[in-house]
Every structure is written in C-alpha cells, then in structure tokens.
Amino acid sequence: MSQDTSTRQETGTDGETEAPDSIPDGTPADSPKRPFTLTLRSLPRPRFAVRARARRWRAAHPGAAQALSVTVTLLAAALVVVALGMPNSVDRVHTSTFVRIPAEAVIGAAVMIALPRRPRVALAVVSGVALAAMTVLNVLDMGFNQYLGRGFNAVLDWSLFGDAESYLVDSIGHTATVAAVIAVILLVLLIFVLLALSMVRLSNLLARHPVLATRGTLIAGVVWITSSSLGLQMFGMPLATDTTANALKDQAHRISNAIKDEAAFRKVAKVDAFGNTPGSQLVPDLRGKDMIFTFIESYGRSAVEDPIMAPGVDATLDARTKALAKAGFHAKSGWLTSATYGGSSWLGHSTTMSGLWISNQQRYRTVMASDHLSLTDAFKKTGGFDTVGVMPGVQKGWPEQKWYGLDKVYNAFQLGYQGPKFSWSTMPDQYTLQQFQDRVHSRKPADGKSRMSFLILTSSHQPWAPIPKMVPWDQLGNGSVFDSIEKAGHPSSYTLTDDTHSKQEYGKSIQYSVTALTEWLERYGTKDTVLVFLGDHQPNAHASGNHASRDVPVSIVAKDPKLLDKVASWNWTDGLRPAHNAPVWKMSAFRDRFLTAFGSTPHPKKN
CATH class of the missing domain: 3.40.720.10 (Alkaline Phosphatase, subunit A)
Structure with a gap:
C-alpha cells in the first residue's frame, strides 16, 4: 500500500494538509515496522460525530437551539407531570387533574439536587422506568374499569389479554388486530424510554441550577404541605396530590389481597x-x-x-x-x-x-x-x-x-x-x-x-x-x-x-x-x-x-x-x-x- 493511501491526512486550522505525527494505533508515521491497518478503532465514532455536528449547529443557530432546548425541557416536564397525575379511571381524566402539585415531584427534586452526578442519573433512569410502569398500570386500570368494572390485577389478569386479542380479531379482523398489538407494544416501549429520558433531563436541569432548584423545591414543598393541611382546591380538585404513591399502594394491596384470597377461598370452596x-x-x-x-x-x-x-x-x-x-x-x-x-x-x-x-x-x-x-x-x-x-x-x-x-x-x-x-x-x-x-x-x-x-x-x-x-x-x-x-x-x-x-x-x-x-x-x-x-x-x-x-x-x-x-x-x-x-x-x-x-x-x- 503506497504512502499516499497508508497514512491518514488531517486538515489543519489554516486549511492546508498536514501529515499526522502517528497513525491511529500510536505508531510513529515514519516507522516502517507497522503499516496502517483499517480497524474499528480507526473509524470515527458516530456518537462523537453526532455530538460534534450538534455543537456546530447550536453555534450556528443559537436562538433556535435555545428555543428547542426549552421546548424539549417543557415537554419532558409535562410528560412527567401527566404521568404523576394519571388517574386510573376514565371519568377522572380532566385538565384539572394534571395542574396540581404532586408530592412525588417535590420529594424527587429534593433527592436529585442532593446527589452527585452518577447516582443522580441512575436514580433518574430507575424513577423514569418505575413511573412508566405505574402509567401503564393506570391505563390498564382505565380499560378494566371501563370494560370489566374493576381495576387490573397484576397477579391474576394477564391471561385475559389472550381473550382480548381474540375479541379484537372477531371485531376488526386479524390484520388490524396484529397492527394494533404491535402499535401498543411500541407505544409502551416509547413510554418507558421517554419517561426515563425525561427524568434524566430534568435531573440535569436541577443540577445545573442548584440554588434556584433548591428554592423552588422548598416553595413547592411548603405550598404542598399548606394545601394538604387546609384542603385547598383548584377547579374542584385538591391542589396537593400524591396520586402515584396512592396508585402504588393500591397495586400492592391488590397483589397482597390476591395472594391471601387464594388461600382463604380454597377453604370456602370445600364447604x-x-x-x-x-x-x-x-x-x-x-x-x-x-x-x-x-x-x-x-x-x-x-x-x-x-x-x-x-x-x-x-x-x-x-x-x-x-x-x-x-x-x-x-x-x-x-x-x-x-x-x-x-x-x-x-x-x-x-x-x-x-x-x-x-x-x-x-x-x-x-x-x-x-x-x-x-x-x-x-x-x-x-x-x-x-x-x-x-x-x-x-x-x-x-x-x-x-x-x-x-x-x-x-x-x-x-x-x-x-x-x-x-x-x-x-x-x-x-x-x-x-x-x-x-x-x-x-x-x-x-x-x-x-x-x-x-x-x-x-x-x-x-x-x-x-x-x-x-x-x-x-x-x-x-x-x-x-x-x-x-x-x-x-x-x-x-x-x-x-x-x-x-x-x-x-x-x-x-x-x-x-x-x-x-x-x-x-x-x-x-x-x-x-x-x-x-x-x-x-x-x-x-x-x-x-x-x-x-x-x-x-x-x-x-x-x-x-x-x-x-x-x-x-x-x-x-x-x-x-x-x-x-x-x-x-x-x-x-x-x-x-x-x-x-x-x-x-x-x-x-x-
């Protein structure tokens, strides 16, 4: 392989082509012992390339970059707030349901501010996944309440999805049912990914502005405690809420009750x-x-x-x-x-x-x-x-x-x-x-x-x-x-x-x-x-x-x-x-x- 093709050339700051001091594996460029070999390490890393392009775009369009960043942050915050306020019944879905102060958000913000970067990011991902799981369970509750008059039981009800699929096949056809099932699976995965990413983004925002974040969290905490103590309401709904915590407690009770009920009912059935x-x-x-x-x-x-x-x-x-x-x-x-x-x-x-x-x-x-x-x-x-x-x-x-x-x-x-x-x-x-x-x-x-x-x-x-x-x-x-x-x-x-x-x-x-x-x-x-x-x-x-x-x-x-x-x-x-x-x-x-x-x-x- 000739020297023109066996050495990588780089463009200097003045636009002229310069010979590199060494080839990618660290061997001096004039060394005759190791000719250049194309390896994965010699290729540009896509992640770094994407980041570099993003930095260049932000530098070239600062106003649009700032607007996009704010928009993404607001969407992340909105997604988290909606997930935290998600009810488990269709008739409770109102705009006022999602404009309250979630206790989980106040506590989560306080913890995120106090943590160093790695534990904070890990906690944000875990919290996002957990919040996504609760969101899916709440949506299942909505469906079960609407069609079966009761909430979803995470222990007993998985077998009913096969019956639901059969019902859809009979109602809308096999092709449409397959498409619907795929769409639901993709939507569930998207919810998990978006909520995890949203939690990470919001935790990073808190970390970049610790003083302002601490003040805001303290104010939100005081307002929540005051609203909860006095029973303050907005649009007929309590201003302070702990919907997700209550939903988690309810799911835990259902699982516990299902396990206890099985043993108790076996005795009843024998009489x-x-x-x-x-x-x-x-x-x-x-x-x-x-x-x-x-x-x-x-x-x-x-x-x-x-x-x-x-x-x-x-x-x-x-x-x-x-x-x-x-x-x-x-x-x-x-x-x-x-x-x-x-x-x-x-x-x-x-x-x-x-x-x-x-x-x-x-x-x-x-x-x-x-x-x-x-x-x-x-x-x-x-x-x-x-x-x-x-x-x-x-x-x-x-x-x-x-x-x-x-x-x-x-x-x-x-x-x-x-x-x-x-x-x-x-x-x-x-x-x-x-x-x-x-x-x-x-x-x-x-x-x-x-x-x-x-x-x-x-x-x-x-x-x-x-x-x-x-x-x-x-x-x-x-x-x-x-x-x-x-x-x-x-x-x-x-x-x-x-x-x-x-x-x-x-x-x-x-x-x-x-x-x-x-x-x-x-x-x-x-x-x-x-x-x-x-x-x-x-x-x-x-x-x-x-x-x-x-x-x-x-x-x-x-x-x-x-x-x-x-x-x-x-x-x-x-x-x-x-x-x-x-x-x-x-x-x-x-x-x-x-x-x-x-x-x-x-x-x-x-x-």
Whole structure:
C-alpha cells in the first residue's frame, strides 16, 4: 500500500494538509515496522460525530437551539407531570387533574439536587422506568374499569389479554388486530424510554441550577404541605396530590389481597351445604321435568331500566310474556347481583352454578379443580337426568365440562353452521336454539331419563354490531340465510367508539336474544318444560354507563303452576320483566335457594 493511501491526512486550522505525527494505533508515521491497518478503532465514532455536528449547529443557530432546548425541557416536564397525575379511571381524566402539585415531584427534586452526578442519573433512569410502569398500570386500570368494572390485577389478569386479542380479531379482523398489538407494544416501549429520558433531563436541569432548584423545591414543598393541611382546591380538585404513591399502594394491596384470597377461598370452596346430599334427595320435585338453564350474554339491569334501551327491551319482555301466557306458560322474575361486569362471562356462569362467589380467575381455577357440587351436576347425580350443554361460544377444548357434570357438549364446530359470524358471536341465537331442538330437545334419552340442558346464547355479546334478525324457523337451514342480514348490518366499528350507538344496538341485541329464546319455548316447549334464563353480567360502561349496578334479570318459566308456587316465597315479579323493587340476591345465593325450593335436603360437606 503506497504512502499516499497508508497514512491518514488531517486538515489543519489554516486549511492546508498536514501529515499526522502517528497513525491511529500510536505508531510513529515514519516507522516502517507497522503499516496502517483499517480497524474499528480507526473509524470515527458516530456518537462523537453526532455530538460534534450538534455543537456546530447550536453555534450556528443559537436562538433556535435555545428555543428547542426549552421546548424539549417543557415537554419532558409535562410528560412527567401527566404521568404523576394519571388517574386510573376514565371519568377522572380532566385538565384539572394534571395542574396540581404532586408530592412525588417535590420529594424527587429534593433527592436529585442532593446527589452527585452518577447516582443522580441512575436514580433518574430507575424513577423514569418505575413511573412508566405505574402509567401503564393506570391505563390498564382505565380499560378494566371501563370494560370489566374493576381495576387490573397484576397477579391474576394477564391471561385475559389472550381473550382480548381474540375479541379484537372477531371485531376488526386479524390484520388490524396484529397492527394494533404491535402499535401498543411500541407505544409502551416509547413510554418507558421517554419517561426515563425525561427524568434524566430534568435531573440535569436541577443540577445545573442548584440554588434556584433548591428554592423552588422548598416553595413547592411548603405550598404542598399548606394545601394538604387546609384542603385547598383548584377547579374542584385538591391542589396537593400524591396520586402515584396512592396508585402504588393500591397495586400492592391488590397483589397482597390476591395472594391471601387464594388461600382463604380454597377453604370456602370445600364447604358445601349439599356436598354430601345423596342423589335421591336432590331436586325431587323436578323429576320427570325437561329442565333448561340458559344464559343470555350481557343481559343486565341496564337493558330493562336505562332510558335509551329500556323502552324497546321492556316492550319486548311484555309482549313475549303475553305470547307465552297464550301458549300456557307463566313466568316469575327477579334480580341477581353478578360476580362480574362487562365480560368474563364464565365467572357469572360458574357463580350461578356453584353457589360460590367466583369474582376472579384464580377462584374460577380453584372451583374447576374441586368437587364442589354444581347445579347442573346435581341433576346428573340424581341418576334421573341426562345432561347436555350447547356452547356456540366455545371454540377450543373445554375441560370445565367435567366439573359442570355434562354428559355431552356441542361447541361452535358441532352445530353445522355455515353462515356468517356476527362479530364475536359464531352464530345467531335463533340458529343455536333450532340446532338444540333438532339435535337434543326433540330426542328423548334412550334410557328413559329426563334431561337437564345448559345453553349459552351469544348474539348479545359486544360489540353488538352487526345484529342478526329473526327469520322464519323453517327457513334456518344451515345458516346461510343470515348472509344478507350480516352484510346489511352495521360494522363492528359502529359501536366501538360511540356510546349512544352502543346503547341502541345493545338494546336491540337483547330484544333479539329474548325473542329467539321465548319463541323457541312457545314453539317447542311442553307441559314438562321448565326454563330458567338470566344474564351473566351487565354490559360494559359504553352501554351501561359508569358506576352501573352489577344486577342482572333472572326468570323462571313453566306451564305447571305448582312449580311456580314453590318459589312464591321468593316474591319475584310475575312475567318476564322484574319490577324495579323486586328482590335482589347475590348470584351465589341462587344455587342453594333453587335446590331448597325444589325439595333438596342439605347434607353439608365441611372443610
């Protein structure tokens, strides 16, 4: 290699080219022993090059550089303040929420001022990451409060993200869901990076101006203590706040309570008032009956009482009560307070059937692994009933079948449906009921037993668009008759972002489900048919509104007046529409009350 290319040349301050004193590895330039070799060390360092360009730009544009620096600092401060003041509920998000004095900021500033550079930067990064984590948890709380009526549980709720993803796929499609998931992941990472960098920038600012920073921190501290002591407010909100500290304390309590609850609930689940009752002493007054338990998805109190939804739903309930009465059926209705809200329907199903308050996933897993008697299994235990489940929402293995005591289960793929999905719902309720009639109800058990059936109807599942419509029962076929109805309906996005649309379409979906079920009963029910149907939970806040109750309607329908006489002491309302002041029970109370009303004898199983 020639000398012209084997030595690096540098430009001097006068613009002339000068030979270097040495090559990059320190060897004298005139030494013949080590020719120049291109290495990573011989290349310019990008970080230093970027810094050099930044310094040159600041020198050339001092005004713009100063404005940019101030802007970035203000944005960093704003991001930190927003994160510190972030509430965990959508209805608490107001401008006034973020213009208060956070105690965490005052304490953090005081600590940062006192630390030397390296510990200060390390603490700033750790604080930024911790603040980002709390921000993400607060946002999760917002979502869970809006859709499930409770905060996010960092111990129990991670498994629900898979269900959320499946729901999005059914609502907006696979491609859009993948894009949304990627966007969320990138946004979360961005929040962590930006808050860490913001904390470092603000800590450096404090370090560069220690006197001014100390004075400002002392003033802010005095104002915070005074405001907190006197209860001073701004725009109706306390001026002094410690939102992040309280949120952290709340998360710690949730984790602690979840761990304690698991152990305590295991003991509760082992206690069963009917756990040792012989089959011969279970539901003797229902022997020979055609027993059907049906859950209507998201059928909640709001459907019956909300001013937007109630007129249509109530008119449907009243009309169907009259139609059933004409066919010889009579009904009584009341209220149950569900163990869940907005979703997690399986918690409502299992609470009703077990007589236990199953309000979270850990409790659900505990019960499913236990031998606690389910209401459905009580019928099987008598030896006089075959048990069957029809589950159009089940699209994978369902090991819970064993705990429920169901001899046979028909899932979404075993009902022969070849029509379109209606968002999350795999098939319209009318089709499900006709398949139940054709495959189950019309066929008597070969062994001369009666039958207990367990149905889950799904057409009223959010997002309530598009909604199926009733068609002539003899035209259902394989379900393809619903193609034109699905295409003519609103897209799923119609209700996802508009609460008024959510209320209107939710109400219509309940009308459809109630009509389909009661028309089936009117068409195919017999003198021995006993139908119990209820909601599993209230719809989410988009339909039920913030702070709605957890109550759901429950009705029992039969032709035999003697059966309804057995529940006269319940003081339920006549007909399918429960009165506003009808009795309200916890959903977990239903199993024992039902078993007792129909002649079952308690034989407790103790822990």
